[in-house]
Amino acid sequence: MENTKLNIYSHPECLQHISHPERPERLEVLLALFEEMGLGVADAPYAPIESVYNVHNANYVTALMRLSQNCAEDEDALYKSNQPRDEVDINIGSYDAAMRAAGAGCQAVDDIFAEKTNRAFCAVRPPGHHAELALAMGFCLFNNAFITARHAQEHHGVKRVAIIDFDVHHGNGAEMMASVYDDVFAISSHQDDLYPVGRGTTASNLDSKVLNVPLRDGDTITEVMTAYNEKIFPALDKFKPELIIIAAGFDAHKDDDISGIQLESEDYATLTALLVEAANTHCAGRIVSTLEGGYNLEALKESVRHHILALQG
Numbered sequence: 001m002e003n004t005k006l007n008i009y010s011h012p013e014c015l016q017h018i019s020h021p022e023r024p025e026r027l028e029v030l031l032a033l034f035e036e037m038g039l040g041v042a043d044a045p046y047a048p049i050e051s052v053y054n055v056h057n058a059n060y061v062t063a064l065m066r067l068s069q070n071c072a073e074d075e076d077a078l079y080k081s082n083q084p085r086d087e088v089d090i091n092i093g094s095y096d097a098a099m100r101a102a103g104a105g106c107q108a109v110d111d112i113f114a115e116k117t118n119r120a121f122c123a124v125r126p127p128g129h130h131a132e133l134a135l136a137m138g139f140c141l142f143n144n145a146f147i148t149a150r151h152a153q154e155h156h157g158v159k160r161v162a163i164i165d166f167d168v169h170h171g172n173g174a175e176m177m178a179s180v181y182d183d184v185f186a187i188s189s190h191q192d193d194l195y196p197v198g199r200g201t202t203a204s205n206l207d208s209k210v211l212n213v214p215l216r217d218g219d220t221i222t223e224v225m226t227a228y229n230e231k232i233f234p235a236l237d238k239f240k241p242e243l244i245i246i247a248a249g250f251d252a253h254k255d256d257d258i259s260g261i262q263l264e265s266e267d268y269a270t271l272t273a274l275l276v277e278a279a280n281t282h283c284a285g286r287i288v289s290t291l292e293g294g295y296n297l298e299a300l301k302e303s304v305r306h307h308i309l310a311l312q313g
């Protein structure tokens, strides 16, 4: 494809999942931003169920569906994982929202490989990067990025997919799944010792399917760029991805109280521009970016604005 084109995917049902602080207002501010920027938003379809089963355990998917659909209106159920103190809010809208969130990524790769676009941003919730094979945790139900990666492998003849997770928390879901499924490279930069505690250390990097790059409380774009230039981009050059998926969390922003990393909104443009450069080098510019965290509404909105402008560039 000659010119860069960016498609945005979302769905009103992604607002129907109720949880805190991963709340519907996060998506509402982004939908307002797209309108302000004059960007159209395509409806995210339900994910093909076989693409969800291609990643998650079928019994787990059914259990989440039942838990959600058995809720009365205005009632909350609690998904309790087998990990202590880890709970995820579920309500009647949660399953539909999660299926749309995963479906956005699947549709994005379908459109990219049909050469209708070469970049995509999925403005969806619930987020996905903490979800493991049969485990909801950290506000995440289905691993949207990994479902997208496997969908591309299954339907579009893609072999090597890199998932680059710049959310301030460790992408434990992709790390676990990369050890089970072939040819997906799980890269995560995150603040050391945040959620999930004890995960995302460099000890996992012995396996060439995983690259964890822990950052420190107080780090700014300078340290983040050093980490990307010295560790992540060289690894990406070696892997030669045919598709890049960004697990795009914006909670490393200085105004987001959830972390101590000090990124400015514009720093997301700097970082994204380098990811675009890597995609241009390796995979004809193909990038699917899917929303993960980011809890300060104003910081989220401005960071996504810069992310999108760089994806268009």
Ligand SMILES: [Zn+2]
Residues within 6 Å of the ligand: 167, 168, 169, 249, 251, 292, 293, 294
């Ligand atoms: Zn996060």
